Amino acid sequence: METKNNMNKLESIRKRLQFQGCHYVDPQGLAGGLALWWTSEVNLSILSSSKNIISASISNFLNQNSWLLSCVYADTLFSRRIDNWNELQLVGSNFRGPWVCIADFNEVSSIWEKQGGREVCSNHMECFNNFVSDSGLIDLEFKGINYTWTNKRVGDDNIRERIDKAFANTEWRLKFPLAQVFHEPIVGSDHAPLILNCCVPLKKVKKVFKFESLWTTSPNCRDVISSSWSYLGPGSFMFSWNKKLKNCRKALKIWSKEEFGNNKVKLAKLKSQLYNLQLAKPTAENIQAQKSVISEMEMAHTREEMYLHQRSRINWLNYGDRNSSFFHATLVQRRQRNQIIRLKGDDGVWISDENDINHCLEDYFSKLFKDKGDRAMEPVLRNVNRRVTAEMNDKLLMPLTQEEIKIATFQMGALKAPGLTLS
Numbered sequence: 001m002e003t004k005n006n007m008n009k010l011e012s013i014r015k016r017l018q019f020q021g022c023h024y025v026d027p028q029g030l031a032g033g034l035a036l037w038w039t040s041e042v043n044l045s046i047l048s049s050s051k052n053i054i055s056a057s058i059s060n061f062l063n064q065n066s067w068l069l070s071c072v073y074a075d076t077l078f079s080r081r082i083d084n085w086n087e088l089q090l091v092g093s094n095f096r097g098p099w100v101c102i103a104d105f106n107e108v109s110s111i112w113e114k115q116g117g118r119e120v121c122s123n124h125m126e127c128f129n130n131f132v133s134d135s136g137l138i139d140l141e142f143k144g145i146n147y148t149w150t151n152k153r154v155g156d157d158n159i160r161e162r163i164d165k166a167f168a169n170t171e172w173r174l175k176f177p178l179a180q181v182f183h184e185p186i187v188g189s190d191h192a193p194l195i196l197n198c199c200v201p202l203k204k205v206k207k208v209f210k211f212e213s214l215w216t217t218s219p220n221c222r223d224v225i226s227s228s229w230s231y232l233g234p235g236s237f238m239f240s241w242n243k244k245l246k247n248c249r250k251a252l253k254i255w256s257k258e259e260f261g262n263n264k265v266k267l268a269k270l271k272s273q274l275y276n277l278q279l280a281k282p283t284a285e286n287i288q289a290q291k292s293v294i295s296e297m298e299m300a301h302t303r304e305e306m307y308l309h310q311r312s313r314i315n316w317l318n319y320g321d322r323n324s325s326f327f328h329a330t331l332v333q334r335r336q337r338n339q340i341i342r343l344k345g346d347d348g349v350w351i352s353d354e355n356d357i358n359h360c361l362e363d364y365f366s367k368l369f370k371d372k373g374d375r376a377m378e379p380v381l382r383n384v385n386r387r388v389t390a391e392m393n394d395k396l397l398m399p400l401t402q403e404e405i406k407i408a409t410f411q412m413g414a415l416k417a418p419g420l421t422l423s
Contacts, residue, residue, distance in 0.1 A: 003033035010035050023056075025049060036071055044069075048091060052084045055091045067172055068095040072103030078124055081106060085131040092135050098172035101137065102196060104149075104164045109139070115147065117159035137167035138329065140196070143341050144183030148192040164194050173329040178202065180336050202335060203354065209249050213310050213415055214303040215256065224255045263304050270297045310415050 003010060007024045014022055019037035023046050027033030036054050038044045048055045052073050059066040070091055074084045092099050107128040111120050132139075148164035151157075166181045180200040184193040215221045228251035231244045274293045280286050342352040343360050351357055388396070
C-alpha cells in the first residue's frame with residue numbers, strides 16, 4: 001500500500017513500533033511511497049527497489065535457506081500496471097527458490113472480487129490472471145472479510161474490491177505449509193491490512209477412511225477385496241452389505257500397512273541401495289540389480305504422486321507427469337482453506353475457541369434439522385402449476401434396474417464416492 005509520507009514521518013512511527021530494519025521509497029508529490037520494516041529476528045537483504053516494487057531476500061539466523069519477498073503497490077493506470085507485472089515477473093525469474101508476493105495489485109482476479117460500481121473489465125482481468133499463471137504463482141487466499149478496499153460511500157454508490165492479495169510459488173507454499181492470510185478490519189484507511197501468518201497450526205480432525213487409488217497398482221488388491229467381501233452370515237440384505245463394507249475396510253487397512261508401508265521411508269532405502277550398487281563393479285548381476293531398484297523407485301514415485309493427486313482435488317490434471325510438488329501445494333492450500341478459525345454466533349459475537357466453535361456448529365445444525373411440526377402445504381401447492389405428468393410420475397416410481405445403477409455409478413469421477421463410509 002502506498003504510504004503517501006516521506007521517510008522522516010515514517011521513521012517516527014517505526015521507532016515507536018520498535019522495528020529495527022527499514023527501507024523506504026519516497027512518494028512523488030502526494031502519491032506513492034513504499035516502506036518495508038523488519039525486526040532483528042530475521043536476516044533481510046534488499047535485492048531491488050523501484051517506485052512500485054521492493055524485493056528482498058529473507059532468512060532467519062537458524063536456517064540460512066533464503067526466500068524472496070516482493071512487496072508491490074501497482075499503478076492505478078492499467079498501462080503502467082502491465083509494466084509493474086513485467087518487472088515483478090522478471091524479479092521472480094531471476095530468483096530460483098521460494099517466492100511470495102504481497103501486493104496492492106489494483107486489479108481483481110474474477111468478477112466475484114468486486115461489489116458495486118462498473119463491471120469488471122475482462123481484458124484487464126485476463127491480463128492479470130495471465131501474469132499470475134506465467135509467473136507460476138498461486139493465490140494464498142484469505143480468512144476474514146471478502147474485500148480489501150472500499151470507497152466508503154453509502155448505498156448503491158459503495159464499491160468494494162479484493163485488490164490486495166498474497167501470491168506464492170509452489171516452493172514457498174511447500175516451505176510454509178501452515179501459512180495463512182488474514183484480512184483485518186479497515187481502520188484509518190480505505191484498505192484492509194493483510195497479515196501473512198507463516199504458522200497457523202492445523203486443527204486435528206478424525207481421519208476418514210478412503211479407498212486409495214495407489215492400491216490398484218498392486219495385483220493383490222483385488223484378492224483382498226474379494227476375500228473380505230465373501231461374508232455369508234445371518235441378517236437382512238442391508239445388514240450383510242454393511243458387514244461386507246466393514247470387513248473390506250478393515251482388511252484393506254491391514255493389507256495397506258503390510259504391502260506399502262511408509263512410501264517416503266521406502267524411497268530413502270531404495271535410493272541408498274542404488275547408491276551402493278553404483279559404487280560396486282558393473283557386473284551383469286549388478287546392472288540387473290540397478291534396473292530392478294530403479295523400477296521400484298519409479299513405482300514408489302508414481303504411488304506418492306497418486307496419493308497427493310487424490311487429496312489435491314485437482315480434476316483437470318492427471319498424475320504421471322511428475323506433478324507431485326504441484327499436487328502437494330494444492331493439498332496444503334485446500335487444508336488451510338477448509339480450516340474454521342472463527343465463527344460468528346447468533347448474537348453477532350465472533351467465536352475463536354475450538355470448543356465454542358464445535359458447540360456453535362452443533363447447536364446450529366440441531367436447530368436446522370429439528371422437527372417443527374406439520375406444515376399445511378396444500379394452500380400453497382394449489383397455486384403451483386403441475387409440472388410432473390402422471391406418465392412422468394409412473395416412470396419416476398418404477399423400480400431401479402441393474403443397468404441404471406451401473407450407468408449412474410460409472411458416471412461418477414474415477415476418484416469420487418457417493419458419500420462417507422460409515423465408521
